[in-house]
Amino acid sequence: MANAYRYLGKNLPRKDATDIVTGRATFLDDFKPAGMLYGKALRSPHPHALITHIDVSEARQLPNVHAVLTHKDVPPEWLTGLPNHRAVLDRKVRHVGDGVALVAAKTPEIALKALRLIKVEYEVLQPVFDVDEAVKPGAPQLYEQFPGNEFTPGCPVFSPEPFNHVKRGNIEEGFKEADFVVEGTYGYEKFPCPLPPESPAIIARWDTPTDVTIWATTQSPTMLKLIMETKMGDTNIRCISFNVGGSYGNKQTVPMPVFYAAALAKAANRPVKFSLSKAEQLLTYDLRLSNRVHAKIGVRKDGSVSAVQGEWLVDTGVSSDLGQGQIAVGLGEAQVMMAKCKNWDLEGRLIATNRSASGICRGFGGQELKSALIPLWGQAMKKGHLDPVECFKKNFVQPGDGYFWRDGKWWVCREVDYVKTMEETAKKFGWREKWKGWNTPTSVNGTKAVGVGVGVHGNADAGEDESEAYVRLDPFGNAILQCCVAESGMGQRNSLCKMVAEIVQVPLESVRITPSDTLVNPFDFGLAGSRGSRAIGSACTRAASDAIRQLLERAAPVLKVTPEELATKDGMIFVKNNPEITIPWIAVMGPMNTITGMGHYEADYSMPNFMIFFVEVEVDLETGQVEILNIAEGTDVGRIIDPLNLKMQFHGAFGSAGVDSAIYEESILDTETGRIMTGNMIDYKWRPFTDFPPFDTVVLESEFDTHVFKAIGVGEITGAPAPGAILMAISNAVGVDIMDYPATPAVILKTLGKS
Amino acid sequence: MKQDKIRLTVNGSSHDLSIGVNLGEIAPSETLVHTLRETLGLTGAKESCDHGACGCCTVIMDGQAVPSCMVLTVECHGKEITTIEGLQDPETEALDPLQQSFIDNMAFQCGYCTPGIIMTSKALLEKNPRPDEEEIKEALAGNFCRCISQYQVIEAVKQAAKNGR
Incomplete structure (x- = not known):
């Protein structure tokens, strides 16, 4: 069927394209409120220590220093983390790089000079870096209130009762039904850095003693407001974001920079910018979760999973931002992947260790769990000589299958069935020709061995949380979309304008979207979990339809017809079966009025999204070097809103988002000193322009019952199935199981007994 | 030879800048990206890694693409610099x-x-x-x-x- 839409499914220049290619687009670093000071932090050299003495008198006397804060001076009621546990500054430091003192000064150089004048004495404590060690009796304790270094379960924003344990069916019976049972410990433990090019930064300005404006590098201003207000006593936050220089889920609530900027701004009574250097971003800001799974899986001869049992130890470093929520989503996503399994006993535990915090990032728990779980499941498939694609087809959720989601409620899948997507993507990749069996290369040519692998992922959060939007029509044929959506690269502000233009039937230039500012916009949870297309799209399209309904209702008496007989195009209202009869909007509204439509979306977790990722790798058996030869990834998005932006979301699977966390991206922790050694963009490895392999995409459009445009988002999850697929491909190429992330040459040669 | 002034040509306009540590002067340690962004108000080049690894601050200097975080402004005397703001036609504003x-x-x-x-x-x-x-x-x-x-x-x-x- 030909595309009947004016804008949807078409590649049109993004509305902000000219600003971006001319350097005019404003990022936080390009903005400066009057009187702004610069904040800097003195950071701990020890992974675990008590501050026994701190002297800031010299720093305070330095000219043009406006505030110096220690743990004695920060607002005591301000506590971030989940549950609230992390002070702005504490007498105890818990990782190398933890905050010790803060300075606000006229210039960054003066602030740094002041930091050097601060004298600190520490009582060094024993650190702990390993999750299994951290939970043992007698281990060093990070927090008094979390004995055994285990954070209290539960994420109240997601569910009133904690959801950290999937327990259903009869686990013993499940294993009895299994033909192949495997058990073991698998990990995904190198907490790579999401590394957006724009480092996290916050500017805070107190407008009254309780009202603070936070200009933030956040992809979700309302989420920042909603969550950080619960951490800062009696504070009202107005949060504004500009263009955001990448986030990948990593710049959401931006907790510590918000605390530092806001505390300094309060003390100095001036606006303060707290911007992380690249080293601070890599060494002290939120990384991906680290995790280790001790688990057992039972699989029947036909490939269906009969039982999953285990303990999932999630190492979140020094602090949990939303780790309990990530565990809840991860457990949900495991069930979505193994939806035919009736017998579960899988528990997630969130553990503190003495390294910088893990936080929110793309993948959000599920990627971490499954990057460990899929290799274990693969061992069972191997025992049964089962084809992994067939196993995924056999087990992935289909309409009628149920799962406990992050809200702790039982949801039954409707609408979405991804078997066809799996088959078509497998065909495009050439799976049938390339797959030769477990630990069996596709081909070997001298020292070069080729292997293939596959992974899947799906997330019901594509329908998460609440959104509100207003669409205001003016008399001159323009629509103003009021919705609190930031631009951090996904082009979502533009896509939402396209949806509104499609309903209001005006040129795309006539649709404008308000700045991403919590003061001027209604509630929107933000860009998270691929929710933009469905959740925010629903609110915006409903608001647009509501505005048009009001317009036509007001036009009906003027034209002496019923509203149902009317339609509008390009600012004109006409009678559908007699388009000669036409009047402009202004004839209905007058020159001094506007019409506002409202739209709302409520969370619905019954429709997970989906990705299947195929990869072919070549391993040099002499050097252990892995090269990706090609990738094919497939999904079904219901309907494509923006083809090129969608394609680029697929490409975003590289980096710590997935692919490269399996080959070379890692934060390297020196457990002797507690320091992360990868504190710059040379030591921290990333994929350069010269290294991008062919990448095929398969996109089905099955028109799901989501909203008027039948679309569901997938952006978050394109990288999530990649790590497991890549280990599988490498293991098949070399003929031996490679189970450590990242599979660097050292890991591969060691496993092959060559080093 | 000690020099207390430098001249940069940026996007066709020349700028005379004083070297020194006082307010409004270019410190000998100042990098070009800082001068472009803070002194000349050309914020298109982004200061990201600040150690020459990411290319977000790249400008063209005498025909070469250089990371402007790795160049000291005092070294740029007499150089012709083009930033992203200089690519559009100055008369018609047509995009490059x-x-x-x-x-x-x-x-x-x-x-x-x-x-x-x-x-x-x-x-x-x-x-x-x-x-x-x-x-x-x-x-x-x-x-x-x-x-x-x-x-x-x-x-x-x-x-x-x-x-x-």
């Missing part, structure tokens, strides 16, 4: 064909690394108007793009080169 090609190929996502990528590509095309794909990738090897717009950037540069023939 390379900028237009980035729009046509949607060769960006968040756009933070885009000015640097465009300037690197521009320097390449000035020197080598008909680069092949490998030459484009090689030229851009020092530019970090984390959203992964690389596939579209390569298309955009190829198309700009093709249209320029």
Whole structure:
């Protein structure tokens, strides 16, 4: 069927394209409120220590220093983390790089000079870096209130009762039904850095003693407001974001920079910018979760999973931002992947260790769990000589299958069935020709061995949380979309304008979207979990339809017809079966009025999204070097809103988002000193322009019952199935199981007994 | 020879700057990206890694793409510098064909690394108007793009080169 839409499914220049290619687009670093000071932090050299003495008198006397804060001076009621546990500054430091003192000064150089004048004495404590060690009796304790270094379960924003344990069916019976049972410990433990090019930064300005404006590098201003207000006593936050220089889920609530900027701004009574250097971003800001799974899986001869049992130890470093929520989503996503399994006993535990915090990032728990779980499941498939694609087809959720989601409620899948997507993507990749069996290369040519692998992922959060939007029509044929959506690269502000233009039937230039500012916009949870297309799209399209309904209702008496007989195009209202009869909007509204439509979306977790990722790798058996030869990834998005932006979301699977966390991206922790050694963009490895392999995409459009445009988002999850697929491909190429992330040459040669 | 003034030509306009440590002067330790952004108000170049690894601050100096965080401003006396703000036609404000090609190929996502990528590509095309794909990738090897717009950037540069023939 030909595309009947004016804008949807078409590649049109993004509305902000000219600003971006001319350097005019404003990022936080390009903005400066009057009187702004610069904040800097003195950071701990020890992974675990008590501050026994701190002297800031010299720093305070330095000219043009406006505030110096220690743990004695920060607002005591301000506590971030989940549950609230992390002070702005504490007498105890818990990782190398933890905050010790803060300075606000006229210039960054003066602030740094002041930091050097601060004298600190520490009582060094024993650190702990390993999750299994951290939970043992007698281990060093990070927090008094979390004995055994285990954070209290539960994420109240997601569910009133904690959801950290999937327990259903009869686990013993499940294993009895299994033909192949495997058990073991698998990990995904190198907490790579999401590394957006724009480092996290916050500017805070107190407008009254309780009202603070936070200009933030956040992809979700309302989420920042909603969550950080619960951490800062009696504070009202107005949060504004500009263009955001990448986030990948990593710049959401931006907790510590918000605390530092806001505390300094309060003390100095001036606006303060707290911007992380690249080293601070890599060494002290939120990384991906680290995790280790001790688990057992039972699989029947036909490939269906009969039982999953285990303990999932999630190492979140020094602090949990939303780790309990990530565990809840991860457990949900495991069930979505193994939806035919009736017998579960899988528990997630969130553990503190003495390294910088893990936080929110793309993948959000599920990627971490499954990057460990899929290799274990693969061992069972191997025992049964089962084809992994067939196993995924056999087990992935289909309409009628149920799962406990992050809200702790039982949801039954409707609408979405991804078997066809799996088959078509497998065909495009050439799976049938390339797959030769477990630990069996596709081909070997001298020292070069080729292997293939596959992974899947799906997330019901594509329908998460609440959104509100207003669409205001003016008399001159323009629509103003009021919705609190930031631009951090996904082009979502533009896509939402396209949806509104499609309903209001005006040129795309006539649709404008308000700045991403919590003061001027209604509630929107933000860009998270691929929710933009469905959740925010629903609110915006409903608001647009509501505005048009009001317009036509007001036009009906003027034209002496019923509203149902009317339609509008390009600012004109006409009678559908007699388009000669036409009047402009202004004839209905007058020159001094506007019409506002409202739209709302409520969370619905019954429709997970989906990705299947195929990869072919070549391993040099002499050097252990892995090269990706090609990738094919497939999904079904219901309907494509923006083809090129969608394609680029697929490409975003590289980096710590997935692919490269399996080959070379890692934060390297020196457990002797507690320091992360990868504190710059040379030591921290990333994929350069010269290294991008062919990448095929398969996109089905099955028109799901989501909203008027039948679309569901997938952006978050394109990288999530990649790590497991890549280990599988490498293991098949070399003929031996490679189970450590990242599979660097050292890991591969060691496993092959060559080093 | 001790010099207390330098002259930079940026996007065709010359600027006389005093060297020193007082307010309004260019400190000997100041990097070019800082001078461009803070003194001249040209904020298109982004200061990201601040150690020459990511290319977000790339400008063209005497025909070469350079990371402006790795150049001291005091070293730039007499240099001709072009920033992203200097690519448009100053009279008509028409976009450079390379900028237009980035729009046509949607060769960006968040756009933070885009000015640097465009300037690197521009320097390449000035020197080598008909680069092949490998030459484009090689030229851009020092530019970090984390959203992964690389596939579209390569298309955009190829198309700009093709249209320029």
